[in-house]
Each structure stands twice: as C-alpha cells, then as structure tokens.
Amino acid sequence: AQKVTQAQTEISVVEKEDVTLDCVYETRDTTYYLFWYKQPPSGELVFLIRRNSFDEQNEISGRYSWNFQKSTSSFNFTITASQVVDSAVYFCAIIAGVGGSQGNLIFGKGTKLSVKP
Amino acid sequence: DGGITQSPKYLFRKEGQNVTLSCEQNLNHDAMYWYRQDPGQGLRLIYYSQIVNDFQKGDIAEGYSVSREKKESFPLTVTSAQKNPTAFYLCASIPGQGDYGYTFGSGTRLTVV
Numbered sequence: 001a002q003k004v005t006q007a008q009t010e011i012s013v014v015e016k017e018d019v020t021l022d023c024v025y026e027t028r029d030t031t032y033y034l035f036w037y038k039q040p041p042s043g044e045l046v047f048l049i050r051r052n053s054f055d056e057q058n059e060i061s062g063r064y065s066w067n068f069q070k071s072t073s074s075f076n077f078t079i080t081a082s083q084v085v086d087s088a089v090y091f092c093a094i095i096a097g098v099g100g101s102q103g104n105l106i107f108g109k110g111t112k113l114s115v116k117p
Numbered sequence: 118d119g120g121i122t123q124s125p126k127y128l129f130r131k132e133g134q135n136v137t138l139s140c141e142q143n144l145n146h147d148a149m150y151w152y153r154q155d156p157g158q159g160l161r162l163i164y165y166s167q168i169v170n171d172f173q174k175g176d177i178a179e180g181y182s183v184s185r186e187k188k189e190s191f192p193l194t195v196t197s198a199q200k201n202p203t204a205f206y207l208c209a210s211i212p213g214q215g216d217y218g219y220t221f222g223s224g225t226r227l228t229v230v
Contacts, residue, residue, distance in 0.1 A: 009157070033217050043205060045221040091159060095217055104150065104175065105209075105219065107159030 002027045002096045004108035012114045013082055021077045021111045023092030029053075033095040034068065034075045035105065040088045048090075051075065082115045089113070119144045123208050123222035129230050130195070130202065138193045138225045140208035146220070147213040149191035153177060154205040154224075163206075166191055167214070195227065203229045 003026040013019045025034065036048040049059060051068050059066045063080045079086055092108045121142045130136045140149065148167045152160035162175030166185040180199025185191055191210075195202045208222040 004159070006159075035219075042223070043207075043226070044223045045207065045209075047219065050217065093159075104162050104165060105152075105160070107152075107161075109157065109159045 002029075002032075002094050002106040004092050004094050004106055006090075006092055006108035006111050008111045009109070010112045010114070012116065015084060015115055015117050016081050017115075018078060018080050019082050019113065019115075021079075021090050021092075021113070023075045023077065023108060025073050025075065025092070025094050027094060027096075035091075035093040035095075036066065036075075036077050037091045037093065038088045039091065039110070045091070048077075079113075082113075084115050084117055087113060087115045121208055121210060121220055121222035123206075123225050125225060126223070128225055128227045130227060132229055133197045135194055135196050136227065138195070138206055138208075138227070140191045140193065140222060142189050142191075142208075142210045142220070144210060144212070144220060145188070146210035147188070148211045149185070150209040150211075151175075151181075151183065151191070151193045152207045152209065154207060160207060163193065202227055 005024045032053045034051045038046040056068050065078045067076045089110045089112045091110045093105045096104050096106050124139045150165040151163040153163050154160050161177050163181050164172055164175055164183040166172035169185055169188050172183050172185050182194045206225045209219050211219050
C-alpha cells in the first residue's frame with residue numbers, strides 16, 4: 001500500500017524566511033509519481049509539481065525548489081524568501097497503482113503554512 | 118476554457134436527506150474521481166470512474182453513490198447512510214491511464230444542519 005507522511009502539521013514563518021516542507025512516502029512499486037499541491041483558503045487545489053520515480057534531479061521553479069531522494073523516500077519542498085501569498089495548505093501525494101489500473105492519488109494530511117508580514 | 122465545474126459551491130443538508138453534488142468536465146478526460154477532505158486531513162478517495170458506465174469504490178465509499186452515464190459528468194450522491202457527511206468534496210479528472218495530469222474542480226462544501 002502507498003502512504004504519504006507530512007509530519008509538520010503547521011508551520012509559521014516571517015516573510016522572507018526560507019521554509020522547507022517535508023514529505024516522506026512509502027511504496028513497494030518501483031514506478032510511481034510524486035506530487036505537490038497548494039490549497040489556498042478558497043479551497044481549490046493548485047498543481048505545483050509532478051516527479052516520476054526515475055527522475056531524481058532536483059527541480060527549481062522561481063522561489064520554489066524540490067529535493068527528491070529515493071534513498072530516504074523523501075520529496076521535500078522548499079520556498080525561498082517566503083511571501084504572505086504563500087500562506088496555504090500544502091499537500092504531498094503519490095500515485096497508487098502506476099502501470100496497473102487505478103491511478104489514484106494518495107495524499108498526505110497536509111502542512112499548513114502561515115507567512116506573517 | 119477547459120476545466121471542471123462543481124456545483125453548488127455550498128450545500129446544506131438536513132439529516133436524513135440525500136443530496137447530489139455535480140461534477141462536469143469539458144476536457145474530454147476518461148477518468149474522474151471524487152475526494153473528501155475533512156479539517157486537518159488529506160484528501161481521501163470516495164469513488165472513481167475510468168470509463169463511462171463503470172466506476173469503482175475508493176477507500177471511503179460507504180454512504181455514497183455515483184453514476185457515470187456520460188463521459189463529462191460524474192455526480193456524487195451523499196445518502197442518509199453517510200453518518201458524518203459534513204466535509205469539503207473535490208472532483209478531479211485525468212486524460213487516462215498513464216497521463217496523470219490531474220485537474221481539480223473548485224469543490225463543494227457540504228454542511229449538515
């Protein structure tokens with residue numbers, strides 16, 4: 001079975017601080033996809049990144065960066081120079097049954113990030 | 118623009134009533150999903166459908182029912198058998214197997230009064 005653990009329930013930082021959101025996953029599959037989503041107070045899920053299990057290269061997109069390490073089953077997300085608009089709940093997720101028949105996303109419980117001015 | 122439309126945005130239900138949440142997509146996606154979100158929890162899968170006229174139970178299907186009579190529509194009915202239906206419900210879709218570019222709707226917040 002697949003599982004995603006986001007140990008940090010809530011994080012509070014002051015604007016311009018860097019912050020890292022942790023994500024640890026469990027799967028027996030060798031092929032899988034990992035995701036990060038942002039959920040602002042309005043409720044919709046905003047896609048941030050998708051990474052497949054064969055691509056361990058770190059990714060940087062503006063102030064966002066992702067560190068994927070298969071050795072520790074982690075897919076951590078860092079926001080550099082945080083801004084108030086980054087305040088949201090962030091979810092890490094994994095695809096279950098890649099190559100099978102499901103394609104269902106398994107979510108962690110989320111980390112609520114509050115960025116104070 | 119293509120996307121997923123969920124309606125209504127807010128829904129109030131009296132205990133013992135069935136209610137239906139609408140999910141419509143114009144993306145021509147094959148697979149559609151319903152997730153439930155409770156405060157402080159991640160999203161949990163209720164039902165999913167990979168093709169028309171076929172659907173499968175997810176992790177928390179008890180008290181819910183769905184139909185997939187048309188490719189673009191995947192309504193979710195919350196029945197009176199669902200003991201704690203107050204939650205935020207999200208609908209999602211993907212083009213098909215192997216293409217996991219999920220699109221999510223904006224959600225329906227259901228409250229039992």
